[in-house]
Amino acid sequence: GQQVMQIPQYQHVQEGEDFTTYCNSSTTLSNIQWYKQRPGGHPVFLIQLVKSGEVKKQKRLTFQFGEAKKNSSLHITATQTTDVGTYFCAGRNNNDMRFGAGTRLTVKP
Amino acid sequence: NAGVTQTPKFQVLKTGQSMTLQCAQDMNHEYMSWYRQDPGMGLRLIHYSVGAGITDQGEVPNGYNVSRSTTEDFPLRLLSAAPSQTSVYFCASSRLAGGPGELFFGEGSRLTVL
Numbered sequence: 001g002q003q004v005m006q007i008p009q010y011q012h013v014q015e016g017e018d019f020t021t022y023c024n025s026s027t028t029l030s031n032i033q034w035y036k037q038r039p040g041g042h043p044v045f046l047i048q049l050v051k052s053g054e055v056k057k058q059k060r061l062t063f064q065f066g067e068a069k070k071n072s073s074l075h076i077t078a079t080q081t082t083d084v085g086t087y088f089c090a091g092r093n094n095n096d097m098r099f100g101a102g103t104r105l106t107v108k109p
Numbered sequence: 110n111a112g113v114t115q116t117p118k119f120q121v122l123k124t125g126q127s128m129t130l131q132c133a134q135d136m137n138h139e140y141m142s143w144y145r146q147d148p149g150m151g152l153r154l155i156h157y158s159v160g161a162g163i164t165d166q167g168e169v170p171n172g173y174n175v176s177r178s179t180t181e182d183f184p185l186r187l188l189s190a191a192p193s194q195t196s197v198y199f200c201a202s203s204r205l206a207g208g209p210g211e212l213f214f215g216e217g218s219r220l221t222v223l
Binding site: 006009030031033035041042043044045048088090092094095096097098099100101102 | 142208209210211216
């Protein structure tokens with residue numbers, strides 16, 4: 001079945017440093033979504049990528065979808081303490097949405 | 110705006126007991142799903158539904174039943190709870206446009222099975 005792998009599992013950065021998390025699927029995806037979960041909270045939707053090679057930006061966040069639609073990345077420029085949380089990718093194959101294990105980001109002020 | 114409502118927020122069960130986690134959404138979403146979240150394993154799909162009367166299995170369906178008699182409700186049933194089912198459970202819903210779009214999550218239900 002479809003598997004979505006995400007690395008790294010943890011990332012600790014100094015405030016102001018950049019952060020990247022990577023997502024890889026064992027199958028071609030219809031789309032990929034990214035979510036953020038604050039400690040003790042529930043996942044909150046960030047963005048959806050649909051097209052091969054697509055790049056989207058949200059302020060300091062840059063999202064990419066690979067040409068083969070099997071991988072994706074989220075890059076945060078100049079992290080802030082408000083970026084703390086776990087970032088998940090979710091790959092869609094028909095009606096089946098599979099999540100990666102997430103990357104837990106901590107930011108030292 | 111209620112969004113996705115899950116009850117109960119916390120539950121402790123003994124091995125072998127049964128219970129139902131309730132999920133309701135007021136956004137008229139066709140798609141609803143249940144995930145469990147365990148440390149280091151992300152969110153794993155248990156069951157999903159693309160509309161009333163239609164359900165399908167996700168990646169970890171064993172030990173769980175679902176039904177979808179209305180668009181609004183998607184309960185998750187544990188028929189005989191086991192310690193391995195100790196987890197945080199999230200219900201999520203979305204519109205369907207060739208497949209699920211943005212998922213809206215409930216606040217979660219923390220289940221402990223002793």
